[in-house]
Amino acid sequence: MLVVQSLRLMLNGKSIIDDLSLEVNKGEIHGILGENGTGKTTIAYLIMGVNNYKPTAGRIIFEGQDIADLSVSQRAKMGIGLAWQEPARIEGLRVRDYLMLSGNNQGIEQVERYLWMVGMEPERYLDRDIDNTLSGGERKRIELASVLAMRPKLAILDEPDSGIDIVALPLILNGIVEMNRQGSSVLLITHSEKVAEIAHLVSILCAGKIIRTGAPLETNQWFKDNCRTCLHINEPAH
Amino acid sequence: MISYSVEKEYQGMLDAYEKAGGDKSALQNKDIAKLVIHKNRVLSADGVNGIKIETKETKTGVNIHLLVEEGAKIPHPVHLCFGILPKEGLQEIIMKVTAQDNSDVNVIAHCIFPNAVKVIHKMDADIDIGSNARFDYKETHYHGEFGGIEVIPKARIKVGKGGVWQSTFTLSQGRVGKLDYDFEVFCQDKAVAELVVKVYGKGSDDIKVWEKIHLNGVGARGLAKSRIVLSDKAKAEVKGETYGNAPYARGHVDCIELVNGTEAVARAIPIVSVTNGKAKVTHEAAIGSIDRKQVETLMARGLDESEAVDVIVRGILR
Numbered sequence: 001m002l003v004v005q006s007l008r009l010m011l012n013g014k015s016i017i018d019d020l021s022l023e024v025n026k027g028e029i030h031g032i033l034g035e036n037g038t039g040k041t042t043i044a045y046l047i048m049g050v051n052n053y054k055p056t057a058g059r060i061i062f063e064g065q066d067i068a069d070l071s072v073s074q075r076a077k078m079g080i081g082l083a084w085q086e087p088a089r090i091e092g093l094r095v096r097d098y099l100m101l102s103g104n105n106q107g108i109e110q111v112e113r114y115l116w117m118v119g120m121e122p123e124r125y126l127d128r129d130i131d132n133t134l135s136g137g138e139r140k141r142i143e144l145a146s147v148l149a150m151r152p153k154l155a156i157l158d159e160p161d162s163g164i165d166i167v168a169l170p171l172i173l174n175g176i177v178e179m180n181r182q183g184s185s186v187l188l189i190t191h192s193e194k195v196a197e198i199a200h201l202v203s204i205l206c207a208g209k210i211i212r213t214g215a216p217l218e219t220n221q222w223f224k225d226n227c228r229t230c231l232h233i234n235e236p237a238h
Numbered sequence: 239m240i241s242y243s244v245e246k247e248y249q250g251m252l253d254a255y256e257k258a259g260g261d262k263s264a265l266q267n268k269d270i271a272k273l274v275i276h277k278n279r280v281l282s283a284d285g286v287n288g289i290k291i292e293t294k295e296t297k298t299g300v301n302i303h304l305l306v307e308e309g310a311k312i313p314h315p316v317h318l319c320f321g322i323l324p325k326e327g328l329q330e331i332i333m334k335v336t337a338q339d340n341s342d343v344n345v346i347a348h349c350i351f352p353n354a355v356k357v358i359h360k361m362d363a364d365i366d367i368g369s370n371a372r373f374d375y376k377e378t379h380y381h382g383e384f385g386g387i388e389v390i391p392k393a394r395i396k397v398g399k400g401g402v403w404q405s406t407f408t409l410s411q412g413r414v415g416k417l418d419y420d421f422e423v424f425c426q427d428k429a430v431a432e433l434v435v436k437v438y439g440k441g442s443d444d445i446k447v448w449e450k451i452h453l454n455g456v457g458a459r460g461l462a463k464s465r466i467v468l469s470d471k472a473k474a475e476v477k478g479e480t481y482g483n484a485p486y487a488r489g490h491v492d493c494i495e496l497v498n499g500t501e502a503v504a505r506a507i508p509i510v511s512v513t514n515g516k517a518k519v520t521h522e523a524a525i526g527s528i529d530r531k532q533v534e535t536l537m538a539r540g541l542d543e544s545e546a547v548d549v550i551v552r553g554i555l556r
Contacts, residue, residue: 048538050537050538071537071543072538073537073540073541073542073546076538076540077540081538081539084531084535088531088534090532090535090536090549090550090553091465091554092552092553092555092556093549093553097549101549102540146539150539
């Protein structure tokens with residue numbers, strides 16, 4: 001479904017993404033596991049086409065089509081959705097309207113269902129604005145609900161657990177699994193081995209390069225043993 | 239010049255009111271206080287129990303006295319409809335509002351100038367809100383697409399002890415033309431004042447907004463909020479002033495001006511002043527282009543860029 005080939009991004013003479021290749025197959029949850037500053041969010045931005053990021057080299061192929069020159073909305077219309085690590089606040093845009101436009105006006109009952117899936121009571125949230133009156137965790141959950149509403153072919157979830165309390169985390173993880181069951185492939189970007197456990201396959205990112213890919217259990221353990229204790233963050237020696 | 243009979247004028251105002259988003263049936267409901275003025279003619283003026291409306295036509299407009307009687311809790315909003323239907327004209331509204339102690343009322347005003355090419359609409363209001371009274375005033379303008387209009391609303395508002403004044407001025411449909419908005423509020427002990435202005439300037443619209451709040455009483459609170467969106471060659475200057483003159487007075491000035499395009503010009507001048515050591519007044523002003531991340535957030539849901547900008551603009555003016 002998604003094939004990233006030899007992707008490079010240089011910014012101000014500095015290598016951010018370095019010869020990165022990655023495949024996300026249909027029906028798969030693919031985890032990208034990495035410490036802070038390794039380029040995880042940059043990968044999400046490059047695939048979605050936001051933040052003015054254009055690959056310096058390499059290809060991003062989605063369902064057989066190179067999408068590197070497409071606009072953000074063209075990519076979204078092809079079926080790619082992004083849940084931002086730090087979602088934007090938009091004054092005056094109500095939760096109900098954000099989810100309705102995300103879901104192409106599927107109807108209020110569906111919208112309510114997506115809110116329940118991320119552990120939010122619709123009657124408490126539907127008429128609130130997605131502005132800075134919401135806590136960081138609430139805004140993150142609404143972002144995930146909006147990607148659920150999109151029913152994308154590929155959901156890119158950038159640190160879906162950040163800012164989420166331990167009570168809500170299992171709900172979020174269940175929501176991601178449910179999203180996958182409903183047919184979305186997921187690129188799950190995280191720094192947490194716990195979150196990566198729900199993936200079918202996990203790739204470890206270091207200095208903009210994928211240094212290892214494998215089954216979650218062993219890859220997560222390898223990450224814990226090597227990356228957590230590594231004194232050379234972003235200087236891959238492996 | 240087109241001449242209008244009173245019936246035609248009334249029907250024309252009702253139609254224009256409905257087109258501008260007003261509830262036409264409210265203007266025909268006997269249980270609802272209402273006032274309909276076309277140019278300098280009073281077409282309808284009905285009070286209800288607890289509300290008295292007196293009017294006097296002048297050469298260029300109408301003098302109005304709106305009285306909300308002591309303790310009256312008005313169940314339905316009072317509807318005001320002012321306007322000029324022809325392309326040219328002058329309307330000067332001199333308004334005296336008295337909301338007596340412990341009264342409570344919501345007022346919805348629609349100002350309608352759908353064909354304005356050379357129109358001037360002035361409102362000069364002297365408003366007195368009694369102790370523990372609450373007065374909520376929402377004024378929405380509809381101007382049509384020609385931009386040939388000058389709107390000059392001015393109000394001086396005194397809010398008594400524990401009283402509440404809330405006003406929202408919205409001009410987002412049609413062209414603004416030239417706007418010179420000037421509201422000034424004086425708050426006594428524990429009084430609350432909220433001034434909100436929402437304007438969408440296009441073409442060569444020229445917008446001046448001046449909100450002033452004097453927190454003169456102990457524990458008085460005030461908010462001067464403005465939301466301005468500008469496109470084309472529109473320009474805006476927003477002054478938000480708040481003065482904390484008494485212990486525990488709390489005030490805030492909150493201004494956002496969004497510039498959509500390269501030729502529009504926005505200025506914001508927040509003035510915060512404290513003359514009492516126990517008062518606190520804050521301000522925030524943000525001027526700039528529409529936030530790229532907001533646009534991309536909506537584009538990542540499948541909206542085109544122009545659709546995303548439209549959603550953001552509608553949100554900020556909602």
